[in-house]
Amino acid sequence: MTLLRSPSASATSIPSAPPARTNPNPLPHIAMFCWAVVTALPLLWAVVSSFKTDDEILNTPWSLPSSLEVDNWVRAWTAASIGRYFLNSLIVVGGALILTMLLGSLVAYALARYEFRGNRLIYYVFVAAMFFPVFLALVPLFFVVQQLGLLGTYPGLILVYTAYAVPFTVFFLHSFFRTLPSEIAEAAFLDGCSHGAVFFRVMLPLARPGLFAVGIFNFLGLWNQYLLPLVLNPDPDRYVLAQGLAALSVSQGYRSDWSGLFAGLTIAMLPVLIAYVAFQRHIRAGMTAGAVK
Amino acid sequence: MRHGRWRFLLGALVPALVLHVVFVLSPYAQAFYLSLTDWTGVAGQASFVGADNYVRLGGDTLFLDAVRNNLVLLAVFPLVTIAIGLFLASMLRQSSSRLGAGYRIVYFFPQLLSLVVVAVLWSFVYNPNTGLLNSGLRAVGLGGLARSWLAEPSFALLSVAAVLVWSSVGFYVVLFSAAIEGIPAELFEAAKLDGAGRWAMFFRVTLPLVRESVQVAFVYLGIAALDAFAVVQIMTVGPGGPDGATEVIGLSLYRTAFSYGKFGYASAMGVALFFATLTLAVLALRSGRRERLELA
Numbered sequence: 001m002t003l004l005r006s007p008s009a010s011a012t013s014i015p016s017a018p019p020a021r022t023n024p025n026p027l028p029h030i031a032m033f034c035w036a037v038v039t040a041l042p043l044l045w046a047v048v049s050s051f052k053t054d055d056e057i058l059n060t061p062w063s064l065p066s067s068l069e070v071d072n073w074v075r076a077w078t079a080a081s082i083g084r085y086f087l088n089s090l091i092v093v094g095g096a097l098i099l100t101m102l103l104g105s106l107v108a109y110a111l112a113r114y115e116f117r118g119n120r121l122i123y124y125v126f127v128a129a130m131f132f133p134v135f136l137a138l139v140p141l142f143f144v145v146q147q148l149g150l151l152g153t154y155p156g157l158i159l160v161y162t163a164y165a166v167p168f169t170v171f172f173l174h175s176f177f178r179t180l181p182s183e184i185a186e187a188a189f190l191d192g193c194s195h196g197a198v199f200f201r202v203m204l205p206l207a208r209p210g211l212f213a214v215g216i217f218n219f220l221g222l223w224n225q226y227l228l229p230l231v232l233n234p235d236p237d238r239y240v241l242a243q244g245l246a247a248l249s250v251s252q253g254y255r256s257d258w259s260g261l262f263a264g265l266t267i268a269m270l271p272v273l274i275a276y277v278a279f280q281r282h283i284r285a286g287m288t289a290g291a292v293k
Numbered sequence: 294m295r296h297g298r299w300r301f302l303l304g305a306l307v308p309a310l311v312l313h314v315v316f317v318l319s320p321y322a323q324a325f326y327l328s329l330t331d332w333t334g335v336a337g338q339a340s341f342v343g344a345d346n347y348v349r350l351g352g353d354t355l356f357l358d359a360v361r362n363n364l365v366l367l368a369v370f371p372l373v374t375i376a377i378g379l380f381l382a383s384m385l386r387q388s389s390s391r392l393g394a395g396y397r398i399v400y401f402f403p404q405l406l407s408l409v410v411v412a413v414l415w416s417f418v419y420n421p422n423t424g425l426l427n428s429g430l431r432a433v434g435l436g437g438l439a440r441s442w443l444a445e446p447s448f449a450l451l452s453v454a455a456v457l458v459w460s461s462v463g464f465y466v467v468l469f470s471a472a473i474e475g476i477p478a479e480l481f482e483a484a485k486l487d488g489a490g491r492w493a494m495f496f497r498v499t500l501p502l503v504r505e506s507v508q509v510a511f512v513y514l515g516i517a518a519l520d521a522f523a524v525v526q527i528m529t530v531g532p533g534g535p536d537g538a539t540e541v542i543g544l545s546l547y548r549t550a551f552s553y554g555k556f557g558y559a560s561a562m563g564v565a566l567f568f569a570t571l572t573l574a575v576l577a578l579r580s581g582r583r584e585r586l587e588l589a
Binding site: 025028029031032035036038039040041042043045046049057058059061062103104106107109110111114116122125126129131132133135136137138139140141142143144145148159160162163164166167170194195196199220223224226227230231241242243245246249258261262265268269272273275276280283284287288 | 302304305310312316321324385388396397405406407412413414425428432464468471522526542546550556564574
């Protein structure tokens with residue numbers, strides 16, 4: 001139960017707890033419980049439905065399955081191509097995540113720790129892009145990618161994903177690299193380390209907490225990306241998971257394979273759920289920290 | 294050493310800058326120019342038409358529907374999300390830490406899901422015959438309330454807004470919880486000794502002290518309200534709903550560009566969306582500055 005470790009600051013609310021107990025008001029508990037039900041019920045319903053037959057889904061939406069139809073999952077994974085979409089997502093998001101973290105941390109470090117003419121300008125050129133809606137770039141971006149012959153290719157998606165994830169990464173890591181002590185880096189320089197070696201061997205390991213936070217943030221953002229692949233990735237064989245699921249919800253609706261679609265939906269939720277269960281404190285802290293910066 | 298320094302800086306900055314210029318800056322810059330042309334995608338055949346596209350936007354009823362719907366979302370979605378988020382966050386402060394942590398885990402999860410997953414899930418929930426919502430209403434004897442949530446023009450947009458609220462509340466509960474936990478406990482105790490009730494405590498102590506977080510939330514939720522593309526595109530018929538009841542600017546832009554091939558006109562929609570976003574951000578930052586002055 002270490003996952004449920006209370007946040008440190010909640011200790012401060014303990015002094016106010018005893019008076020609340022002498023005057024028990026059920027309303028807060030009812031409200032909190034209700035929202036938990038509203039949040040969890042549709043999700044649990046989708047998971048349960050993914051094990052039902054089409055007949056059960058259509059006629060008894062609230063009941064539990066009479067037997068576990070594991071075949072739904074197999075059908076979704078193979079016949080409905082969820083497996084292929086999953087693999088495509090892994091390739092594109094994995095490639096883009098590695099490239100984003102490498103380029104983003106290099107830029108953030110260079111701008112945070114080196115004085116040179118144009119430093120501020122480059123920083124603002126990157127950061128300003130965060131305030132533009134992607135819709136504005138969509139039309140020209142399509143033609144840029146097309147002219148480079150990268151439409152519907154893995155490298156094309158990886159490069160575009162990276163380009164749009166780097167600004168936030170730079171913004172987040174820039175302040176992080178500024179706070180790192182300079183003594184260790186100076187000692188490494190005196191020992192004859194090159195600039196690259198100081199970055200990769202000394203500064204990058206020191207920045208691990210920041211890299212972890214922004215890495216999780218980027219993973220979720222890239223994994224859930226929909227608009228960019230919708231425009232830049234027209235080949236159904238290369239659909240990423242979100243794109244494939246959206247297409248499936250239209251075509252399966254016509255073929256009325258409801259159970260297969262519920263299974264596909266559940267498969268799409270699983271990796272995020274697993275990541276959340278494993279890292280939930282870090283994820284919540286990292287994502288909210290990114291927002292208030 | 295100086296030589297190595299410049300080589301390192303070039304190696305660190307140039308690859309990312311090239312990507313940034315090619316895939317981010319140049320498309321943004323081109324969009325402004327394209328919005329002043331009648332380009333339909335054929336190379337070299339864009340003629341300059343001045344502000345014609347913008348004049349046409351003013352008479353395009355579907356686009357005006359989209360603007361209206363985005364404004365409705367802007368009025369409803371941030372406010373409701375922040376209200377529920379603040380309410381739950383201040384309730385969580387008073388609950389036991391173990392239970393509160395459990396609730397936070399549940400509340401936050403939808404934030405992590407792709408809007409595509411959320412949209413597909415809720416199109417099942419809203420399904421008129423077999424959906425969770427209608428069959429639940431019928432089961433408890435409220436079958437009269439059951440309806441085609443996404444197909445009736447007067448309910449479609451609000452049903453979409455409800456989905457956006459559902460997927461966002463958890464994030465803001467956690468954000469506001471962090472802000473509330475930063476308030477010294479003595480302030481709450483002093484208020485309690487002075488006889489403040491729950492509501493007075495919330496409006497006089499909690500709300501003023503988390504104001505900055507609320508402003509951040511307004512900016513983020515406002516930007517999301519001006520988007521709403523994925524949810525509308527996947528959930529509503531058309532897409533865009535009955536009689537354009539759920540049309541949004543992003544959807545108009547996408548259709549105009551990639552179904553009709555009117556790339557110049559679509560770019561004008563993008564520029565309009567950009568200025569809407571910019572106005573929103575500036576207004577929120579302005580009001581933030583004024584309040585900080587008042588506090589000082």
